[in-house]
Every structure is written in C-alpha cells, then in structure tokens.
Amino acid sequence: MLSRVANSIYWMCRYIERAENVARFISVNLNLFLDIPSEKGKHWEPVVMTTGDQALFEKNYPDYDKEQVIRFLTFDRSYPNAILTCLAAARENARTIREIISSEMWEHLNNFYLELADKGSPDFALTDPHRFFKIIQMRSHLFTGLMDCTMSHGEAWNFARIGMMLERADKTSRILDVKYFMLLPNADMVNTPFDNIQWSAVLKSASALEMFRKQYHQVTPRNVAEFLIFDDAFPRSISHCVSKAKICLGRINGSSSSLPHNAAEKQLGRLEADLTYTDIDEVIDQGMHEYLDSLQTYLNRVDLAIGTTFFNIQHTAEALDSQQQQSNG
Numbered sequence: 001m002l003s004r005v006a007n008s009i010y011w012m013c014r015y016i017e018r019a020e021n022v023a024r025f026i027s028v029n030l031n032l033f034l035d036i037p038s039e040k041g042k043h044w045e046p047v048v049m050t051t052g053d054q055a056l057f058e059k060n061y062p063d064y065d066k067e068q069v070i071r072f073l074t075f076d077r078s079y080p081n082a083i084l085t086c087l088a089a090a091r092e093n094a095r096t097i098r099e100i101i102s103s104e105m106w107e108h109l110n111n112f113y114l115e116l117a118d119k120g121s122p123d124f125a126l127t128d129p130h131r132f133f134k135i136i137q138m139r140s141h142l143f144t145g146l147m148d149c150t151m152s153h154g155e156a157w158n159f160a161r162i163g164m165m166l167e168r169a170d171k172t173s174r175i176l177d178v179k180y181f182m183l184l185p186n187a188d189m190v191n192t193p194f195d196n197i198q199w200s201a202v203l204k205s206a207s208a209l210e211m212f213r214k215q216y217h218q219v220t221p222r223n224v225a226e227f228l229i230f231d232d233a234f235p236r237s238i239s240h241c242v243s244k245a246k247i248c249l250g251r252i253n254g255s256s257s258s259l260p261h262n263a264a265e266k267q268l269g270r271l272e273a274d275l276t277y278t279d280i281d282e283v284i285d286q287g288m289h290e291y292l293d294s295l296q297t298y299l300n301r302v303d304l305a306i307g308t309t310f311f312n313i314q315h316t317a318e319a320l321d322s323q324q325q326q327s328n329g
Helices: 003-032 045-051 054-060 066-075 083-096 103-117 121-127 129-150 155-183 193-205 209-215 221-230 238-253 263-276 280-286 288-310 319-327
Strands: none
Touching: 003 045, 003 066, 003 083, 003 129, 003 155, 003 193, 003 288, 045 054, 045 066, 045 155, 054 066, 066 083, 066 121, 083 103, 103 121, 103 129, 121 129, 129 155, 155 193, 155 221, 155 238, 155 288, 193 209, 193 221, 209 221, 221 238, 221 280, 238 263, 238 288, 263 288, 280 288
C-alpha cells in the first residue's frame, strides 16, 4: 500500500473519532447543568481544558460561557480541533482515497460534513444542543459501522482501526486527567454528592456508566480510573484500545512472533506491556496526573513511530512537542 494512502485513511479515522469525542464532551457537560447549580465558567472551562487548548480559546473569546465554548469547539474553522474542522479534514482525506474506501463510507462522510457546514447548524446547536450533539455522535458511529461492514478488513482497514484506537485512548486519558487534576474547585468537595455526579459524568463521557455499574457497585475515583484505564473488555478503556491497535499493527506487519518488526511495533508493545503489568494502586502512588501525562506522551511517540515507519514522515527533534499539540482536542 502507498504510504500516502495509509496516512490518509489513518488520519481520516482519527479525525472522525476526535470529532465524536468533542461532541461527547459537550453533550455530557450539558447534562451536568441538570444536576448541579451553574456558576459562570465553572461548567464550560473544563470542557476546553480537556482539549488542552485553553490559550487559543482565551485569545479569541472573552468568557467561558455556553455559546462561546460551543462555537469554539464546534464551528471555529481557525481552531484545528473543532468538530467542523476535523470533519473537513476527514472528508479531504477520504476524497483522496475514494478508490480504497467503500462508496457508502464516502457518501455518508460527505453528507455528514455538508450537514454540519450548513449555515443553519450554529443556530440548531445553540437552540437544541442535546439533539444536535447526539446526532453527531450517531453519525460517527454509523461511519464506523459502515467501515466494518462494507470495507475489506485488509491493510487499509487495519490502519483505519489503529488511528481510531489511538485517538480514543488519548481522549479517555484526557477526561480522566482533567477530573483528577483540575476539575474540583477544592478538596472539600471530594466524596460529596457533587463529586459523585462529576465522576458519573466522566463515565458518561466515555459511554461507560452502564457497563461500569455492572462491574462496580459504587462510583469512586479509584474504581472509575481502574475501569477506564485497565478494563480489557470495555471498548473505550485505554488498555482495550492499545491492545486492539497492537493487533491491527501486527496484521499489517504480518507478525508471526512476539518480537517487534519495527519501531512502531516496539513502541506500541512497550505501551501495552506497561498497561498489562501496572495496576491502579501503582498509578495512584505515582500520581494520577503524572501517570496520565506520561501515557499521553507515549501515545504521541507511538503516533510518531507509525508516521516514520509507514507514512515516510521524517520527524525533527521538536516533533514530539508539535505532535502533542496536534493530538489535543
């Protein structure tokens, strides 16, 4: 497969997954208004913090209110991780590889973008945001279903899955990081009903609340972190995503042994091993923020290794820092 084609399908799926996750964060935040009292900026600033792009937001918007955050995260074409910008990039990548993906995938993605780019979309998003962002999530799920059902599960499909899984793992780590490190106003709120509502919101951000309750009887920070980081069976946990990405990478390499064939497989294997042989107590002892920060850095290293190995992308010494910025969102 041409490196250009592999790169396009990898990033097409990363961008779609990114757009869905941003819509998911906004949707869950809207529901928080129903459970806890509103304070200016208190509910909406953490959503922007999850993306890591507070500086860009504050440069262009005066306040962290609902309308401005929704416009920034959804429609601001100058913001590279806005939902509309991500869909535009996914569509452009898909356009260049139409001979590789199915016609159903292209038609759905093209319509998805055109619907969101319609001039009436901002009004729809502000007047009925619950429905608007739910539609975005469902459109993204439909694209994933079409990819699984209408595309041969060969090299291209495996590159698409790797992109999707790495993006998903990164976003799961970010919602946990924001909650642990920044979200609560002070330590007095820990273990209060307010705290429990927010931890439930973290689970909802990953569509994990129902599956979590089947396994745990109580919503505690330790249980939530263990589930979202280490649960191998839940499809949005970090461990599950890394494991599935490694399987897809092994198929591309034709690996028949446990030994890595290239830098990408070596980096991803190290990350999988770290997740396999680390438990939640070690994470808490190390510090949740420190662990998740190192995990995000490692996910970026995996991405850089994939680009170097398969996409013929040569990285500079500053590549990790720039890639960290690109992967935010």
